[in-house]
Amino acid sequence: MIKSIDDIFGEPRAIDLSKSTCHSGGAKGSDSIFESESITYGAKVKAYSYKTKNHTSINKVEISETDFKEGVDMIRKANKTLNRYGIHKYMNLLARNWSQVKYSDQIFAIGKITSPNKKGAKYYNKSKYEVVDGGTGYAVQMCIDNNKEVFIFNINDDNWYIWSSSTFKFIKCSKDPYITKMNFGGIGTRNITESGIEAIKNLFELTNRK
Numbered sequence: 001m002i003k004s005i006d007d008i009f010g011e012p013r014a015i016d017l018s019k020s021t022c023h024s025g026g027a028k029g030s031d032s033i034f035e036s037e038s039i040t041y042g043a044k045v046k047a048y049s050y051k052t053k054n055h056t057s058i059n060k061v062e063i064s065e066t067d068f069k070e071g072v073d074m075i076r077k078a079n080k081t082l083n084r085y086g087i088h089k090y091m092n093l094l095a096r097n098w099s100q101v102k103y104s105d106q107i108f109a110i111g112k113i114t115s116p117n118k119k120g121a122k123y124y125n126k127s128k129y130e131v132v133d134g135g136t137g138y139a140v141q142m143c144i145d146n147n148k149e150v151f152i153f154n155i156n157d158d159n160w161y162i163w164s165s166s167t168f169k170f171i172k173c174s175k176d177p178y179i180t181k182m183n184f185g186g187i188g189t190r191n192i193t194e195s196g197i198e199a200i201k202n203l204f205e206l207t208n209r210k
């Protein structure tokens with residue numbers, strides 16, 4: 001069982017953000033904050049897109065057909081856990097999230113953790129596990145399905161959590177996380193709160209100090 005963020009990170013390791021890449025989505029809200037903070041600290045940004053005119057990031061990367069098809073398969077797998085209806089209407093948007101996960105070794109997300117049989121802002125959680133609400137939940141679930149290290153800043157209580165594959169739960173971090181992988185994902189809800197914005201800024205500040 002994870003008792004401390006140090007159980008994951010061990011001794012603090014200095015990360016040169018100027019040599020790192022943030023994999024994100026270019027959407028308003030969390031994605032945009034991750035993108036702007038990455039640029040501030042000299043990190044490269046890849047903001048993935050798939051056949052949409054609404055993507056305006058200067059760091060836009062159009063995903064390949066191969067990655068899109070993989071994404072469709074991964075979304076369907078994730079939905080076996082999330083158990084949501086009507087996802088076909090949003091498949092272009094959801095499937096491109098796979099690239100954020102595929103090319104990251106560590107993911108940070110801003111969103112809302114929803115307990116089983118509880119209603120989030122958008123969906124009832126019909127799963128037997130804790131999940132993340134909204135579209136962010138698909139990216140987080142794909143991380144879990146592919147054994148990627150994933151942290152979620154839960155804007156329900158303004159705390160960082162990490163998914164534990166041994167307990168199948170989100171475990172509250174005793175210390176704020178920092179970026180330890182050169183390829184990291186920065187994603188989350190469009191409806192970000194002030195605390196969520198501060199969490200992203202603090203993530204980069206803490207990383208830069210290590």
